[in-house]
Amino acid sequence: MTQHVDHPKVPMLYSDKSRVDFELPRPPESAAEGLNRLVGFLQRQYLIILITALSILALGLVYVVTAPPRFTAQTTLIIDTRKVQLFQQQSILGDIPIDSASVESQIEILKSEKVALSVIKTLHLIEDPEFSGSRSGLFSSAFGLVCAVLGSRDTASNFELTRSAIRTFQSQLTIKRIGLSYVIEISFKSLSRDRAAEIANAVAEAYIVDQLEAKDQATRRASAWLQDRIGELRNQATLAERAVVDFKAKNNIVNTGGSGGRLVTEQQVSELNSQVVVARAQTSEAKARLDRIEAVLRADSPNSTVNSTVADALKSEVVTKLRSQYLDIANREADWARRYGTGHEAAVNLRSQMAEIQNSILNELQRLAETYKSDFEIAKQREVGVQRELENAVSQSKATNQAQVSLKELESASQTYRTLYDNFLQRYMESIQQQSFPISEARVISQAAPPTQKSDPKPALALGLSGIGGLILGLGLAILRDLSDRVFRTAEQVEAELNATCISLVPKISAGKTPRDTLNNRVGTSDRANRTITRNRGLIWTASNNPFSQFSEAVRAIKLAIDVSWDAKSSKVIGITSAIPNEGKSTLSASLAQLIAQTGAKVLLVDCDLRNSALSNRIAPAAEFGIIDGIMGRKPLSELLWRDSKTNMSFLPGAVSWDNEVHPNELLNSSEARQFFDVLRKNYDYVVVDLSPLAPIVDVRATTQLMDAYVLAIKWAHTKFDVVAQALRSAPTIQDNMLGVVLTQADAKVLQLYSGYGNVYYGERPASSVSTAR
Incomplete structure (x- = not known):
């Protein structure tokens, strides 16, 4: 066995979200493409x-x-905003301006069962067959017959007839507002012209009567309530006023009267406050005089005594006379001293007289000081007395003020009850006067007439x-x-659902020309001695005999995808698999291998579906040895290969002989399998491997070390999205190394209806022309 050689992996053509930055953005769909898509959908x-x-x-x-023909009659009424005002007082019901919401509310009232029931009773519609349950018309008659058979009831009760009439009435009644006006249109549809007009007018009349009755009832209820409430308010007002009088008497609250309405205590406090101010002023004046004269007396200087400016001292006749004598003697002493000197006997005598006068002034000032002191004490006592009286008055005023808070509450309650009583009494008198004059905002402006033409x-x-x-x-x-339709039909679906590239759409071959039909009917398909596939032209009939057919072009697209993914000098091992069986993978593998072989490359087709070697049974049914013998080293490669005489394609059969002790996935994951495929890679340019399906078995997952890439075959318009997606999720390594997806057995004519596929550029040429072209 040869040594295993690692081969480089190649860049795959599948779409990966992690590689979005390296992909060109898809251009937006043009109008022509959208139109084609729409046309395809319609087709x-x-x-x-x-x-x-x-x-x-x-x-x-x-x-x-x-x-049956039906007739529609119409009546119009208006919600008049200019109401008749007989009385200037406000209405007891509290009328509000009419707005859009009010008009819509009136429309709902017109549609109500109350109005409908009033009209039904007035016009005796229960007795009318149109409203009593009898039906006309094919559908209505059939429905009534079925209900009669299923219900099997004798006679409907009066309640049931009324309910049936109400349902029929409301279904034929139409109420709508005309524009943004206050005009409401009432339409009624009936089998009879006259009945339609009669009911439309009756609805308007019933609505107006209902409004008048509603106002009358509301006014009566309000009047009765007002009468009861007036009695309660009268008693409450009387009790509140009596409570005010009792409270004033209990708390000695007396009002002085007059415009100001002051309390006696407040007036006393004001007067005493004024007296306190006067007493304080007198005390301050007496204290000032006393302080001044005491200051003069404290001075030892005779001049200060004589020159004292105490106001009361100047008013004293004694002090004034002595001061005058003192000044006269002082002038004389100054004159004698200037003339004869200060030591003169006359000057000395004059100075002695001056000293005596000063003592006399001092004695008089001391007597005045005692008088001032007495006056100061009297003023202080008077101030203290007035202050005490003020404090007592203030204390009494505070108590009265606190009582005033409760008094004001009582007076407020009394006044409120009295005001309410007066207002309610006034409203009650107004309601009594308005009961005899009911008014309605709605009035009919156009009565319904029997229609001349049918409406339905x-x-x-x-x-x-x-x-x-x-x-x-x-x-x-x-x-x-x-x-x-959750099956694969277009390349866009493949990219969207699987996040993979759709390499090609292989068209379905017409009956009698498919590789399967030719294989099943071949004659002398193999030569055991030479291991040569002979007279097997039908295996790739389309690709061999008509290379410009759609089938050939689709298979050629797979080869192109393989070539652009590798270096031209390296060999390529491609595994062809599918999600489930019968997807066309074996036919695709054989067609791809033979088409590549036609280009002159060395190609080996390997049947690696070890569970079901269908490809070996078709191409080399006489084979006695296969790939298992090669991997296990039982036979050399040269004794296992079969060759197509036309294309020189080599074929390696599958599980022709099987050892039950070896499991397929263990065999494919073994080192011997890797070494065997390294030998194949060295000897051939292309190795196309037909693998087993993904979903039923796990054999394909064991081939990740053997394949360079995988191609997933999906049967067109057959395999569902979730089946393929689940199969790929169960084999992430296969998905990572997947070259792309091929949709097999596509119907070209139907495919044109989806995304513009299937347009034949190359026509199906005759075989003779093909051979000539070659």
Whole structure:
């Protein structure tokens, strides 16, 4: 066995979100592409759209033919904002301005069961067959017959007839507001012209009567309530006023009267406060005089005694006379001293007289000081007395003020009850006067007349709506059917669902020309002696005999994808697998190998589906040895290979002989298998390996060390999204090394209806022309 050689992995063509930065952004879909997509959708689903539209249109036609004619009568009334005001006082019901919300509320009242029941009773509609449950028209009659059979009841009760009449009445009644005005239009639809007009007018009349009754009832209820409330308020006002009087008497609260309305205690406090101010002023004045004269007496200087400026001293006649004598003698002493000197006997005598006068002034000042002291003490006592009286008055005033708080509350309650009593009494008198003059804001401005033309059914409208509704329903069903188609049909679906590149879409070969049909009908397919595949032209009939066919171009696209992913000098080992069996992987493997062999490259086709060697049974049914013998070293490679005489393609059979002791996945994951594939890689340019499916068994997961890349075959319009996605999730290593996806057995004509695929650029040329071209 040869030594295992590691081979480099190649860049794959699958889409990976981690490599988004290296991919060119997809251009936005053009208008032409969108139009083509829409046309394709319509071509795919036109049958269901057409059948649905025609069915709904037929139902509309049946309705037009069988539905009885109906007539619509209209009455208009207005919610008048200019109300009649007989009295200037405000209405007892508290009228509010009419706005849009109020108009909408009146519309709902018009639609109410109360108005409907009033009209039904007034016009005796229960006795009318149109309202009593009898039905006209094909659909209504059939529905009534079915209900009668299923219900099997004898006679409906009066309550049931009334409820049925109300339902029929409300279904035929239409109330709407005209624009943003206060005008309301009442329309009623009936089988009879006269009945339609009669009911429309009756609805307006019943509404107006209902409004008047509602106001009258509300006024009566309000008057009764006001009467009871007035009695309560009268008693409450009386009790509150009595409580005010009692509280004043208990707390000695007396008002002086007059415009100010001051309390006696407040007036006393004010007067005493003024007396305190006067007493304090007198005390301060007496204290000032006393302090001044004491200051003069404390001075030992005779001049200060004589020159004292105490105001009361100047008013004293004694002091004034002595001071005058003193000044006269002082002038004489100064004159004698200037003339005869200060030691003269006359001057000395004069100075002695001056000293005696000073002593006399001092004695008089001391007597005045005692008088001032007495006056000061009297002023102080008077101030203390007035201050004590003020404090007593203030204390009494505080108590009175605290009582005033409660008094004000009592007076406020009394005044409130009295005001409420007066207001309620006034409103009660107004309500008594207004009860005899009821007014309503609504009035009829146009009464209904029997219509001249039927309103239903309208053939053009019914058929138009049926046709449009049928188309919409058909489109909805078509879209639902298209969205529920969860199988692979386009390359975009492959990229979106699997995040992988769709390499090619291989078209389905017509009956009688498929490789399967040719293989099953070949004659002399193999030569045991030479191990040569002979007369097996049908294996790749399309690729060999018509290289410009769609089939050949699709297979050629797979080869191109393989070539652009590797260096031209390196060998390539490609594994072909599928998610589930019968996806066309074996046919794809054989077609790809033979097409590559036609280019002159050395190609080996390997049947590695060890569980089901279908490819070996088709190509080399006489083979006695296969790949298992090569991996286990039982036979050399040269004794295992078969060769196609036309293309020189080599073929290695699969599990022709099997050892039950060896499991396929263990064998493929062994070092012998890696060494065997290294030998194949050295001897061939391309090794195309037909592998087993992914989902049923795990053999493919064991080949990750053997393959350079994988190609996943998916049967077009057959395999579901979740099946393939689950298979790839279970084999992440296969997905990582996947070159791309190939959709097999595609219907070219149907494929054109999806994304513009299947347009044949190369036509199917005759075999003779193909050979000539070669």
